[in-house]
Amino acid sequence: MSEVKEDKVFPFIEGENVSLCPVNMDHIHLYTKWMNDPQLRKYARYNMPQTIEEVKKLFEPKEEPVKNEIFFEIWHKKDEKPIGFVGLIRIQWLTRNAHIFYLIEPNYWGQNNGTEAGKLVLEYSFKELNLHKITARMFSPNKASLRVAEKIGLTHEITLKQEVYIDGEHIDALEYSIFKEDWMKLQ
Numbered sequence: 001m002s003e004v005k006e007d008k009v010f011p012f013i014e015g016e017n018v019s020l021c022p023v024n025m026d027h028i029h030l031y032t033k034w035m036n037d038p039q040l041r042k043y044a045r046y047n048m049p050q051t052i053e054e055v056k057k058l059f060e061p062k063e064e065p066v067k068n069e070i071f072f073e074i075w076h077k078k079d080e081k082p083i084g085f086v087g088l089i090r091i092q093w094l095t096r097n098a099h100i101f102y103l104i105e106p107n108y109w110g111q112n113n114g115t116e117a118g119k120l121v122l123e124y125s126f127k128e129l130n131l132h133k134i135t136a137r138m139f140s141p142n143k144a145s146l147r148v149a150e151k152i153g154l155t156h157e158i159t160l161k162q163e164v165y166i167d168g169e170h171i172d173a174l175e176y177s178i179f180k181e182d183w184m185k186l187q
């Protein structure tokens with residue numbers, strides 16, 4: 001695992017227990033570890049082994065005229081280390097919609113870190129980026145992820161029957177979403 005150099009940590013959004021920082025290429029070994037971890041990759045659908053080179057490409061800034069994804073490293077403030085990532089993908093700037101995703105290292109599960117990071121991304125999405133709707137697509141057995149979606153205010157919108165194949169069976173995908181106006185009412 002790469003050593004964490006704190007002088008290269010640049011909090012972009014400050015939360016109570018976690019900060020959201022730009023992706024740090026010095027931590028690419030850690031990201032690669034997470035993306036190959038059986039517990040983490042199961043519902044995140046990383047079905048193929050990921051090399052450091054492949055993960056690097058995923059996180060490197062793309063040469064697109066318009067950015068359609070934003071990744072953050074989740075920095076644990078007390079322990080002073082990265083514990084996961086969170087962000088927006090498939091950003092559509094005309095309709096102002098995007099998908100949220102989150103991943104937390106197993107040692108830090110169940111401590112509200114996913115929820116806090118998700119809340120910070122929603123606030124950023126609606127109050128800084130002026131997005132209109134945020135969607136999360138999750139798989140029915142992924143109870144922790146469904147719970148995080150509920151805790152940050154998303155509600156179930158559609159079910160895609162037998163959408164993915166996990167652990168030898170086809171399972172449903174659930175799409176949860178929240179509109180900016182509904183998020184504002186919750187604040």
Ligand SMILES: CC(C)(COP(=O)(O)OP(=O)(O)OC[C@H]1O[C@@H](n2cnc3c(N)ncnc32)[C@H](O)[C@@H]1OP(=O)(O)O)[C@@H](O)C(=O)NCCC(=O)NCCS
Pocket residue numbers: 039040041043044101102103104105108109110111112113114115116137138139142143144145147148
């Ligand atoms: C989903 C994930 C980010 C949650 O992170 P986290 O930091 O543990 O989340 P939180 O602690 O904020 O909240 C987890 C909630 O799920 C609940 N939970 C966890 N496992 C559960 C289960 N098997 N059944 C029901 N609830 C469960 C927890 O009790 C908690 O709810 P509570 O606060 O009401 O008690 C983390 O599990 C993860 O990284 N999973 C692998 C990657 C992944 O699946 N990402 C989502 C892809 S869409």
